[in-house]
Structures are given as structure tokens and as C-alpha cells.
Amino acid sequence: MDITRTECPQCGSEVTGLNGRYACALCGWVNHWSQGTADLPGAEEDPDGPEPEIVPPAPPVQGPPHRR
Ligand SMILES: [Zn+2]
Numbered sequence: 001m002d003i004t005r006t007e008c009p010q011c012g013s014e015v016t017g018l019n020g021r022y023a024c025a026l027c028g029w030v031n032h033w034s035q036g037t038a039d040l041p042g043a044e045e046d047p048d049g050p051e052p053e054i055v056p057p058a059p060p061v062q063g064p065p066h067r068r
Contacts, residue, residue, distance in 0.1 A: 006031075 001018050008015045011027040023030040 005016050008024040010029040013026050015022045015024045
């Protein structure tokens with residue numbers, strides 16, 4: 001992670017951010033996430049992300065159950 005700085009385009013104060021993401025504490029300005037320097041990891045690439053949902057294949061339909 002890189003700590004970066006920029007000037008708030010709304011109020012002109014210095015804003016610090018991470019990886020090109022900024023949020024101004026004074027006026028509430030935030031830049032768009034796509035302006036960040038780091039690509040957002042996809043779910044597959046994020047080791048901390050949730051496991052991808054694995055849908056098991058439906059079991060084959062068998063004969064009438066519970067035949068006694
Ligand atoms: Zn601002």
C-alpha cells in the first residue's frame with residue numbers, strides 16, 4: 001500500500017490517501033475508485049475474500065425412495 005497525497009479539488013486542502021484513493025475529511029470529497037493506482041482484486045484473486053461458491057451437481061434422480 002502506498003500513502004499518497006493530493007490537493008482536494010473542492011476545498012484545496014491536502015488530502016492523504018491510499019493507493020490513489022482519497023477522501024477529504026473537510027468537505028467530504030472522494031475521488032472515484034477507478035482513479036486509484038491499484039486494481040481492485042477480483043474475488044478469485046483476493047486471498048481474504050470469500051470462497052467462491054461451489055454448486056455441487058445435482059444428484060441423479062433415482063428410483064422411488066424408501067422402498068421397504
Ligand atoms: Zn476537500
